[in-house]
Amino acid sequence: MSQNNARSSLFGALFMPALILGVLIILAILVISFRSSPSAPSAGNDNTRTLDASLISQFEDTYDALGESVGKPDAPITIREFADYQCPACGSFAPTAKRIREEMVESGKARFVFFDFPLPMHAHAKQAAVAARCAARQGRFWDYHDRLFETQRDWSQRDDPTSMFLDMAVESGVDADRLEQCMTQGGPDEVISQNQEAGKAIGLRATPTIIVGDTLFSGAVSYERIQQAVERQSGGGNG
Structure with a gap:
């Protein structure tokens, strides 16, 4: 032993x-x-990169018309967001996006364009995007858009969020019957697909993706960093 x-x-x-x-x-x-x-990612990359001039021209000439925009077309700079309504990070960024619209856009410093990029892993993201685009046909996009993010946790957990989307219509001043008809017919499907193509054109890697002039931020970014990028670029008229 x-x-x-x-x-x-x-x-x-x-x-x-x-x-x-x-x-x-x-x-x-x-x-x-x-x-x-x-x-x-290389050290110091910080998920930030610069888009070349040809891509910015594509946005100005083609892609921007496919998004939902607010602000003066001749604003010194354009801020673009690609987002998925069911994406938690997009929900966290939503208050920052709203602050941009209320402060930078209202003051004339920037124009803001929202693009849909529903991800396949989110079961209700495409339906939410369709609902928001249908609300846009009644001139109530931003109210409905904000409600989708505010109630994201509730509707994203449902097997079928349709009833919630219709309830949100009433809360947002949207005619629910017209919204339901628009959603059923799938009218906005084509423009949402074109939004996704625009995202692929810039090599979109995450939602939200924010483009300030020619500077792309992959993932959520603070209001302060966006403000810094606006101040740095607006003097040159990039956008």
């Missing part, structure tokens, strides 16, 4: 350090592989 115990102790003494060393080597390889991977 004592001989067996001695062998077990020796095995444990040799095996455990080797196991730990092996784990450390594997972790080191994984870290090196991640850092060298082209898809991994």
Whole structure:
């Protein structure tokens, strides 16, 4: 027994350090592989990049007309948002977007354009986008848009949120019968698909994606950073 115990102790003494060393080597390889991977963000990238002039021209000439906009067409700078109504990060950014519209847009410093980018993993995102676009046909897009984000947690958990979408119509000053008819007929489907194509054209990686002039922020971004980007670019008239 004592001989067996001695062998077990020796095995444990040799095996455990080797196991730990092996784990450390594997972790080191994984870290090196991640850092060298082209898809991994480089240090200091901060999910921010600059769009080239040809893409900005595409927005000005084609894509902007597909979004829902507010503000003067000749504002010094345009702020664009791509979002999914069922995306939690988009819901968190919604108050910032509303503040942009109430402060920067109202003061004439910027124009704001919203684009739909419903993600396939969100079961009700496309239906919500359709409902908002149908509300836009009655001139109540922004009221309905805001209610969708305010109530996101409730309707996103339902098997069928249609009744909530119709209730929101009444809350937003929208004719519910007309909204339901528009949703049933799928009128806005084509423009939503075109919005998604615009997102693909800029290599959209996440929602929300915010474009301030030619600066793209992937993911939610603070009001302060957007304000800084506006101040930095508006003097040059980029937008």
